[in-house]
Amino acid sequence: MALPKRKHSISRTRKKLTHNKLIAPQLVECKECRKLKPTHMVCPFCGYYAGREIVKIELKEKNKEQK
Numbered sequence: 001m002a003l004p005k006r007k008h009s010i011s012r013t014r015k016k017l018t019h020n021k022l023i024a025p026q027l028v029e030c031k032e033c034r035k036l037k038p039t040h041m042v043c044p045f046c047g048y049y050a051g052r053e054i055v056k057i058e059l060k061e062k063n064k065e066q067k
């Protein structure tokens, strides 16, 4: 099995690990229900995208959100 010839420096390891991090999702306000939703996705609360209803959300789910 191939083995590395030299030890990785701490600097090199840390430079590699700096890309290994969590990034917070980018959220925008939904134009229909004014709640925060991920960009370029149908709103999970009202089912609207670009001013049109794409997915019909059932009434039970809507009642839970109002509470």
Ligand SMILES: [Zn+2]
Pocket: 030, 031, 032, 033, 034, 035, 043, 044, 045, 046, 047, 048
């Ligand atoms: Zn919405």
